[in-house]
Amino acid sequence: MNRLKIISGHLCPGGTSSELRRDLRSSEAGSAARGSGEEVVVVHGRRTAIGKAKRGGFKDATPDELLSAVMTAVLTDVGLKPDKLGDICVGNVLQPGAGVLMARVAHFLSGFPETVPVYTVNRQCSSGLQAILNIAGTIRSGTIDLGLACGVESMSLRSMTDPGDLSSSLTENPKARDCLVPMGITSENVAERYGVSREKQDAFAVSSQNKAARAQNSGRFDPEIVPVTVRFLDDTGAERQVTVSKDEGVRPGTTLAGLSKLRPAFKPDGTTTAGNSSQVSDGAAAVLLGRRSAVEALGLPVLGVLRSSAVVGVPPDVMGIGPAFAIPEALWRAGLSVDDVDVFEINEAFASQAVYCVEKLGIPPEKVNPNGGAIALGHPLGCTGARQVVTLLNELRRRGQRAYGVVSMCIGTGMGAAAVFEYLGP
Amino acid sequence: MMMTMKVFQTPARHGYAVEASPFLPSRAACAASQFYGITGSGSLLVLDQTDTGVVLVRSWAWGDGLFDVAWSEANEHVLVAGGGDGSLQLWDTANQHAPLRVAKEHTQEVYAVDWSQTRGENLIVSGSWDGTARVWDLTLSASLSTLRGHEGVVYSTIWSPHIPACFASASGDGTLRIWDVKAAACRLAIPAHKAEILSCDWCKYDQNIVATGSVDCSVCVWDLRNVRQPVSQLLGHTYAIRRVKFSPFSQTVLASCSYDFSVRFWDFSRKQPLLDSVEHHSEFVCGLDFNLHVPNQVLDCSWDETVKIYSPACLSAGTNTAAP
Numbered sequence: 001m002n003r004l005k006i007i008s009g010h011l012c013p014g015g016t017s018s019e020l021r022r023d024l025r026s027s028e029a030g031s032a033a034r035g036s037g038e039e040v041v042v043v044h045g046r047r048t049a050i051g052k053a054k055r056g057g058f059k060d061a062t063p064d065e066l067l068s069a070v071m072t073a074v075l076t077d078v079g080l081k082p083d084k085l086g087d088i089c090v091g092n093v094l095q096p097g098a099g100v101l102m103a104r105v106a107h108f109l110s111g112f113p114e115t116v117p118v119y120t121v122n123r124q125c126s127s128g129l130q131a132i133l134n135i136a137g138t139i140r141s142g143t144i145d146l147g148l149a150c151g152v153e154s155m156s157l158r159s160m161t162d163p164g165d166l167s168s169s170l171t172e173n174p175k176a177r178d179c180l181v182p183m184g185i186t187s188e189n190v191a192e193r194y195g196v197s198r199e200k201q202d203a204f205a206v207s208s209q210n211k212a213a214r215a216q217n218s219g220r221f222d223p224e225i226v227p228v229t230v231r232f233l234d235d236t237g238a239e240r241q242v243t244v245s246k247d248e249g250v251r252p253g254t255t256l257a258g259l260s261k262l263r264p265a266f267k268p269d270g271t272t273t274a275g276n277s278s279q280v281s282d283g284a285a286a287v288l289l290g291r292r293s294a295v296e297a298l299g300l301p302v303l304g305v306l307r308s309s310a311v312v313g314v315p316p317d318v319m320g321i322g323p324a325f326a327i328p329e330a331l332w333r334a335g336l337s338v339d340d341v342d343v344f345e346i347n348e349a350f351a352s353q354a355v356y357c358v359e360k361l362g363i364p365p366e367k368v369n370p371n372g373g374a375i376a377l378g379h380p381l382g383c384t385g386a387r388q389v390v391t392l393l394n395e396l397r398r399r400g401q402r403a404y405g406v407v408s409m410c411i412g413t414g415m416g417a418a419a420v421f422e423y424l425g426p
Numbered sequence: 427m428m429m430t431m432k433v434f435q436t437p438a439r440h441g442y443a444v445e446a447s448p449f450l451p452s453r454a455a456c457a458a459s460q461f462y463g464i465t466g467s468g469s470l471l472v473l474d475q476t477d478t479g480v481v482l483v484r485s486w487a488w489g490d491g492l493f494d495v496a497w498s499e500a501n502e503h504v505l506v507a508g509g510g511d512g513s514l515q516l517w518d519t520a521n522q523h524a525p526l527r528v529a530k531e532h533t534q535e536v537y538a539v540d541w542s543q544t545r546g547e548n549l550i551v552s553g554s555w556d557g558t559a560r561v562w563d564l565t566l567s568a569s570l571s572t573l574r575g576h577e578g579v580v581y582s583t584i585w586s587p588h589i590p591a592c593f594a595s596a597s598g599d600g601t602l603r604i605w606d607v608k609a610a611a612c613r614l615a616i617p618a619h620k621a622e623i624l625s626c627d628w629c630k631y632d633q634n635i636v637a638t639g640s641v642d643c644s645v646c647v648w649d650l651r652n653v654r655q656p657v658s659q660l661l662g663h664t665y666a667i668r669r670v671k672f673s674p675f676s677q678t679v680l681a682s683c684s685y686d687f688s689v690r691f692w693d694f695s696r697k698q699p700l701l702d703s704v705e706h707h708s709e710f711v712c713g714l715d716f717n718l719h720v721p722n723q724v725l726d727c728s729w730d731e732t733v734k735i736y737s738p739a740c741l742s743a744g745t746n747t748a749a750p
Contacts, residue, residue: 003464003491003510003535006555006579006598010666011685013621013641332620 037293047285086144091127129385184266212372281378320353322416347409396423441727449502451719459491468492508536553580588633639667
């Protein structure tokens, strides 16, 4: 081993010797040694277009239909029989019980055999990513070889109003009480506490819209989107079939002047508006994961390798800062620094929190959401994490070079999640 | 009071370790290497303090860099050194030509050697960049045991002064590990730092207390009965900490030396734990030890080609105050 490299590593940890540190860390991060057959890899992923809730093409579609479309597409694309799946995990937020029934129905609508199990997970806005991490963990434990991780949400058919059954004593506990702060107010809190101006938020939103419009026009999303044909009731109440294949939230002509005219949405003197917040949406995404040795034995492709992940807690009343804490933790576990990463997919719940996290971590803006984020594309809660992974790996593949990417999001009630993926090159 | 300082020059040899003899109050050994230990040969020096300075008693050359040295706890003439070629060498001050024995089992640099102090035991432990620690008997014949578990290079291996057949190790994998040699097993793996750990040492008065020094610039003091949080985190160094040593005279005093050229003295029981920062070197300070016989006397060595022996005022003052 090179002594100079080791000593340099003492002086500049993460710098000249980041490769070494990565090797040292890999087992600690819970992932297998690099290049061994034990790594958890992403084989393939697809998503639906993201519809505008209550108005868009998916407003009358049920989540099991959206979910079934992506589940089927992923396996069909790679020619894998569904009985090879060891488990299926579906992220969902708004369906009762995180949609356990809906998920099993989607499973059968996809023609999957009853012998394959399915379950759901709800970690709010990270549910789609959590589904991936759950399947990855099951693979890593040796329980299964291949699994499907999905995320789905219909915000047309369900809303975020019911808090469930809670103790009255929560009012005496400040942190517990903060869990009930509306999401828009948490955004205002972040903007106020960390000084994120309305101008910065609007500028970030315009950038998201423009990047998304450019990506859409150049067809960048086409390989990842599964067109879905669904029932649609028009204004007269007449039923017809529509095929949705484009994200509906993208507004190509968005300008700073236009956004600056919008009124604050959550409090009169606030800075968070409908234009600089994520959109309410419908959509689904699915990602096929496997143990590298099993994936290679079946002759399946390797789209990316899951290098590390982290979920951390933050104060509930500024939940949007989650990525600023989760990303460094995940990078550390992977033995990487911000400089080592080419693309960050950070969910744009609100421009306030996204701007804060990007500035806090010193991420160059051009690395963040190169194809736009939830402000332009929409944020179907339980779907988002899986959608981001699909978009990230699609983008890294388009660039055609070995690179690292990060997916991260904030989580209501005060958490952040992040995962590091490596695209291995063509 | 002026601090008297004795200096020994090691021309063209860059100091990696200095250890005071457990038998002779004036004697010390220094492991040093040519070309900063990156390449070239090594030297093992035996030094004696005189009234006015430090004189060379014996020196041996070795074909590769030497990174650590330990005195025998059984024989005042014998010492063991670890080298860049993966070897351990047993040296006798009565024999000026060749080592008594050379053991080469490690496949990479040996960065740590220690001789056990517990009664009825006479064992050597070595830590290597090959990721293993090995335990040897005092003749340095074939190793008795190989301890595997670290996921990175091993930088430091130190016998517990209290618990028989127990040593601690610090590694580039960010963990401190506690080993039971009789069972050949790792008893505790503590994710002590989110960075490489270059050094560890045991408290001489409490068998549960261990300190770690890390690339993250912090020294952490751990109580092995509850490792969720360090007992104390000592902040102040501005570069990686190369070695930590507990005082043989005070339960809560320890010293650390660093790539920031400084040696710092700490009392972790105090609210303001930093007692003093000694900045008398012009290069990385890699070697550090307390003299067992002369209370509060400290030895250190640096890549600036000097070994320095001194009694820092902060330790000599009865109250341990940092003020002169």
